[in-house]
Amino acid sequence: MFPYENLEVYKKAYSVNQIVYRLLKNNKSIPGYANDQLGRASLSIMLNIAEGSAKFSNKDRRNFYVTARGSTFECAALITFLRGENEMATEMFEELKKEYDSLSRMLFAMIRNLEE
Numbered sequence: 001m002f003p004y005e006n007l008e009v010y011k012k013a014y015s016v017n018q019i020v021y022r023l024l025k026n027n028k029s030i031p032g033y034a035n036d037q038l039g040r041a042s043l044s045i046m047l048n049i050a051e052g053s054a055k056f057s058n059k060d061r062r063n064f065y066v067t068a069r070g071s072t073f074e075c076a077a078l079i080t081f082l083r084g085e086n087e088m089a090t091e092m093f094e095e096l097k098k099e100y101d102s103l104s105r106m107l108f109a110m111i112r113n114l115e116e
Helices: 008-026 032-053 058-084 090-115
Strands: none
Touching: 008 032, 008 090, 032 058, 058 090
């Protein structure tokens, strides 16, 4: 087992990524550029957490977690836009927004802990 697989933040990012993957796979009305951007940003959260967990120095690990948090904000902005354009149901939007907020808070705490 890889170390990142034990991290709650990774498990949450993985779960959220599954929701986004299914949303994008099943919703063909979302324009290709938005579909691609949300898919890549969502995957980026999960992958940066995994890659950061492999780094030896706190500074390197922190940088990957900062990038993951930035991608979380990117996803939140994208779903807000898609909801505003009626490309996403309110229930899905609210669920994802809540999950991105939780991910952001978890990553923020991890980043702060690495600064000490």
